[in-house]
Structures are given as structure tokens and as C-alpha cells.
Amino acid sequence: MIKVLLADDHRIVREGLRRVLEDSNEIKVIAEAADGETAFDEAMEKKPDVAVIDISMPGMDGLEVVTRMASYCPDIPVLILTMHDEEQYVIRAIEAGAMGYVTKQSAPEQLVEAVKKINAGGRYLTEKASEALALRVIRGNKDQSLTESLSMRELQVLRKLAMGNTNREIATSYNLSVKTVDTYRARILKKLKIRNNTELSRYAIQNKLVEL
């Protein structure tokens, strides 16, 4: 059984999540908390295998709990729960030391798997979250003067193109029209002063825009 600390300030949500976790028969919620302070204390006291923590709570918010736990009990992996699907939260959470990230909305489908995965020492990130992280790394690299002129969406399209995705595939994954993707592609080529997809791939690899 995986011992889990569940922290969320909304009782009904907490109960719902607890049911989701315990329905799996592999997870046992050993402690619950409605605020950050309690969550940290419980974590220190009950030593759960995994801490599932809502990112926004009264008192100490989730991120702070993660930061504190990363220094006081680094052996307890933290899974961040959130109402928000903005990439900024994901990045902050991972930066703070969280091992996974799940939105409450997708919790019924992903939470159990996520807890299991990080309990096993892995990371749990949605594809979207992974991408956001990768982009943040790229953005954080100050040497990339050319990529600086690219917008976030352009960077995303660039990565996809570099990894061999077709325009249609890209359109589907970002919920765009094919024509729009084509426009992005043209804009990227112009901004980076390259001519075709082959050169684009080379450029992406050379500048570590994609992982091989």
C-alpha cells in the first residue's frame, strides 16, 4: 500500500480525491490536511510515501510546502494538484521540487497513476507540462539570441517540426488549423533565416531545442 498525504483546502474535493485514490486498493491516505502548515507537519510526522498537495491553499501555499519539504524531508516525493492548467504553475512546482503535476480536473483519470509513478521514483508530467518545462529551459538559455525573437507558440511549432511532426499532427495537437501551422512555419523560417525543414531540424538540434 502506498501511504499518501492528501492536502487540499476544499473538503469535498479532498473527499472526492481520497475516494479516487483509495478506489485503486493500492493507495492508502494516511493523512489529510486543509492548509499548508498542517500538510507540512503531517508530512514530517506521518512520513507518507507520497504527498499529494494542492498548490493553492490558505496559510502556506502549496509551493512553499513543496520547497520546505524538499529541504526537510527530501525523501518524500510531492505530487502537485491544481485547479490551474497554466504552464507557469507546472514550472514553478517542478522548480520547487515537485515530482509530478496533475490538474484536479484530470484527477479521476491520472491521479492514481501519477502517485504510483512517483512512488516508484519516477516523475509524472503530462506531455503539455513536459513541453512547457523544455521551453522554459530553452528560454532560460540567454545565448539563444535568435530563438528570443520567437514566440512561445512558434517555439512549440519549431520543436514539433524539428522532431518530424507533420503540419497536420501539429495542428491537431495544438487545436489549430493546418493553414495556421503553415503560417507559423513560414514565420519561423523567416525569423531564423533558414530555408527548409531539414535546415530547421539541424538548427533545433544544434541549439538544443529538442532532446534526441
Add this chain to the structure above:
Amino acid sequence: MKNDARLVYTTVMRLRIIILILALFAFLSASTGGWLYYFSYREAAFQKTESDAHTRLTLLTRQLSTHLSEHIKPVKTLAGIQELQTTLKTSNLETIFQANQILDHFTTSLDLNVSYILDKNGITLCSSNRNAHDSFVGNNFSFRPYYTEAIKGMPATYLALGSTSKKRGVYYSYPIYDGSGTTILGVAVIKSSVEFLEATLFSKSDDTLLFADPNGLIFISNKPQLRFKLLWELDEIRLNALTDSRQFGNGPWEWAGFKKNNVGVMDNQGAEYLYSRLEVPHYPNWQIISLRNHKEIEKQVTEPFIQVIGPVVLFVSILAGLLVYILYQLAARELTQRKHAEKKLRLSEERYRHIYHKTPIMLHSIDTEGKITRVSDHWVEIMGYQRDEVIGEQLTRFFTRESRDFAINSIFPRFFSTGFCKDIPYTYVKKNQERIDILLSCYGMRNEEGEIIRSLAVSVDVTEKNLAQKDLQMAKEKLSQYSLGLEGQVKKRTAQLENAQVNLKNLSKNIIASQEREKELIAQELHDQLGQVLTALRIDAVWIERYLIEIDAKAWARATRMSALIDDTIEDVRDMAYRLRPRVLDDLGLTDALESLVSDFEKRSNVSCVFHHDDLPEVDKTLATALYRIGQEAVTNALRHSCATTILVELRMEQEGIVLTIEDDGCGFDLDSTTDRNGFGLEGMQERANLVGGRLTIETAKSQGTKICCNVTIKG
């Protein structure tokens, strides 16, 4: 103008007279010189002529003497002939015939006038002219001196006019002795003509040559009209003696009119003659005389002189004339020019005086003693004096006592050393005792040595100005009192206004803040209540869905639809909350909020939205909200209105504070158009910026894109 012309004319005339006098003087000098030269030349000519005449006379005397003694020997020979003695001893036809033969022969061979023999009584016994109508034979010549001398044994020569022949001749006589040579029988006489003599010796000269006896009776002359005239006037006695001698006939002998004076000889016409004379040997007191007319001599001198000197004089005269003319022209021109210049000067002086007098400014001049030498019309007009009451008076007489002391003690000394003074305040006293305040500026006129000789002063009447100034001063003081009061009021009002403004600002801030708070609250409510409930609902719905999947397909389908509906609702609520107030702004801060905003806009628009930022310190909520809202408004505008293809949002940390820039490459807008301003929500942005103490600048123009920049200074 007329006066000028006359003056020029007079001056030219005077010059002309001076030049003429000079020319005359030069001419006189030249003439005097010429005259003196001429006289000395003439003197020399006279001397030369005199000496020439003397030489000629000497020569003539010698020749005459020779001629006159020519027949002395022949007559002696004649007297010695035997036959003639015989004839005289024995007079008969035969002896007389013989004697006549001899006489004829003698006369012919010697080319004599006549030769004859007188007996001892002086009666002509024989003669070579016995056959002529004027024969001498029988004539008694005993009165002749040649007879009287010869009968006494002394041969003689005698010049006389023939009493019978009426011809002049030279008589040579010699006594005829008998055989023993002691007794004189008679006298032999030869008479030779003087015509030849006269023709050969006298006629060749231009001068008047005379051969005259001791009484001055002219016997031979190259001038026929002078023959037998008396050179000098003779007294009665000598004239009678001459008549008695019958030597030259019976007379009468006219006086030729010559007179001796201390220089020479003058005739009765007044003509002067150069007079030379020489006595002839053997003819005591007979003289050869040369008379030369002075005029002739002068003519000799003058003619060549005039011939040579004439052209020279003419040439020199013309030259001198030309010179004088040129000099005259030059002088006249120079004079005209000078007159012209003087006239100009005088005109300019007049103009100056006219300007001086007529310019409507108070002008005056004083001399070194401070006396007025000149004043303008305006000066006397203002002061109420007549000009002659003022000229020559001390300037300070027209000053008030204070001005006078001021002038004498400090201004005059300064002025006479520097030659300049400006805006000296004096007070003048008019004739009617009124006072006027003036400002006097003065300039010193200097002479060639640089000493100030007089002044040119301008006085400006500032009485009214001073009055006006006083009034102005008073008015100013009043005004300043007023304005002090006003200022106080204004300050009060300003304070009130500021207060009101602060209140308004606070109010505005509060409104915005409460608005934000409201939004935040609603958003939070949505999130925390509705969102969480929906989330919980979804969890359950999904559970039901899973539960029903193998039991009841129909119910499962329902449950699936329900959970999908819940999903959509969650999305809607999230969106709604995000619109009201993004949670990320409160949770993660401005940078993340703006990043999220930018990528959200990009996702929704397909416009390339780029966000760049520096690492920012945590900023307070109000500022973050303001900047976020400004960014949100600006990007919304760019997307909505500009047709931009790229939007660049930058959040920069500068030295002074935070700078948020939103730049697009769209079509821009007209900043001055109020419609645009309102439509673009510029006022709102401005308001938000102001409330956080920021400064919003907008750079845009049609088709130039838009750049909105918000600068916020962070204190501390």
C-alpha cells in the same frame, strides 16, 4: 546756388588776374633782360662801327693825301720848261703859241683839267683851255692864294671852285724863274678835277663822307646834295671872310643843319650820327669826316637780332603762354574741385545744422566753459526760451540746484576726461519755472589734438515716463498687495483643490482597487466554490461513469455526457475567473501572469506574441495589477485594432524602476483623435499608470505601429 556760382566765378577771376600779373611780370623780366642784352649788343655794334669808320677814314685820308699831292711834281716840271720862261720874258705870238703847245701837250698827257701860266701880275698869259668858251686867258687870278704864295717863291696847292669854269678843282702852282733862278717871272698852274677823286674814293661808302675846309664847308662828298654846304653854322665874320676869299665862289652857302652835341652829331631832323674825323696832311684844318646815322647802325644790329631772336622769342612766348594756360586750367580745375568740395561740405554742414535744429529731440552743445553754443529747435520749444536767450549762457543756469551741483561736481569732470556720458538724470527748469526730468547722453567732439572742444548732448524728457513709472510702481505695490492676498487665496484654493484631487485620486484608486477586489473575490468564489464543487462533481461523475460502463450502457452514456458537461463548465468557470482576475497574478506574480497572458493571447489569435522579461523582484499587488491591466489593455488593442503580425511585450528592470513596453507592427492610430483615444482605452491605461505613480508614453502614427511604454519608479 547763385551765390556759389558767383563765388566760384570771382575766385576764378582773381586767379586769372594773379596768373596774368605773374605772366606780365615774367614778360617784363624777359623784356628787360632782352633790352639790356640788346643795348649791350648795340653798344658793341656802335663801338665796332666807330672803329670801322676810323679805320676807313685813315685809309681814305691816306688815299686822298696821295691823290692831292699827285701833281706837285708835274707842275714843278712844267715851271721848269725853257719855253715858258721865254714866253714870260718875251711875249709874242710865237712864244705864246709854243707855250700853248706845251700846255696842251701837258694837259693831254697828264689828263689834267687845265694847265696855264700866269704872269707876274697874275694875268693868265697862256692856257690849255684858251679855245674854250670859259677860257682863262686874260683872266686875273692874283686873288688866289696859290698865285700869291707862288709869286713869293713858295709852291702851293689849293682847293677851290673855279671862278671862271665853276668847277671844283685842285690847283697846283709853281713859280717860274728866269735862267738865273732868282727872279720869278710868273706862275705855272695845273688844275685837276676832283670829280674823279670823288667818284673813286668817296662814292663806295654807305656812310656820309665829307671833305671839308676849316670852316666846315663841304668840298667833296658822296652825297651830292651836301656839296658846298656848311657842315656847321658859321658866324657872320667867318662867312664874310669866306665870301671875300672867293675860294668857293660867291656863295651863299647853306648850313646843312648838323650840330655837335656831347655824344655825336645831330641834324636838324633830330637824327643822330656817329661822327668821326681826321685831318689831312698838307691841308691844315681840312678834315675828312664820316657821319653814320645811328638808325642805320641800329638797323644793322636790330635786323639780325630780330631775325634770330624773333622766332626764339615767339617760340618761348608760345611755350610760356601754353604753360600759363595749362597752369591756369589746372589751378582753375583744382579750384573748382575745391569749391565743389567746400560746397558739399557746406551743404553737409547745412544739412547737419538742419537736422540738428529740426530733429524733434532736445539737442544742445556746450563749449569747454560749459556755455551753450547751439541748441535744437525742440530744445528751445520745450524749455520755452528764445534761442538768443540761451546761446552763450551757462548750461547749468537751466538746471535745478541739485542737478547743477551734480553736474559741476561729478559729471562735467568725468565728461571732459572721458568724452562720453550716458543717461545722466538731470532736472531742467523751464522758463515758466516748470521742471522737467531728463536723461542726458553726451558725446565730446575733439579737435585734432584730441582735446574735447565741445559736446553734443541729447536730452530725453522722461518726466512723463518717471511719473508713469511712479504710478506703475504704486500700481505694482498695490498689485503685489492684491496678489499677496490673491496668492493666499490661491494657495488655499490650491490646497483645497489638491486635497480634492488627492481625494479624487484616492477615490479613483479605491474604485479601481475595490473593482479589482470585487473581481478577485468573484474569481476566487468561482475558483474556490464553484470550481471545487464542479471538480468534486466531476470526480463523482467519472466514478459513476466507470461504474456504469459494464452495467448499463445507457446510463453510462448519460454519465459520460454529464461528466463532459461538467468538464465544459469547469473550463468556462476557469475562463471566467481568469478574465476577472487571473489567479496566476496573485499566486505567481507579474512576470508569470504576463507570460501567461501573452501566450493565452497568442493561442487565441495566431499573432506572434513574444514576451521578454528580466528577473524582477517581487512587486506589490497594486503595481502588479496596474501593469498587468495596462499590458492586457495594450495587447488587446493591438490584437483588436492594429492588424499587427508581431506583438512584443517587454518587462524590464531599469535603474530607476520597472518599464513595461508593448510594441506592435500594426497600423498605428492618430493620437490626437479623441475617438481613437477612447476606443483604445488610453485614458484607462493612463489612469492606472498615474495611480501607481507611473508615466505612460505612447508613440504612434498612422502605419507606423504603436509603442506603449509604462515607466514606474520603485521607491526604496
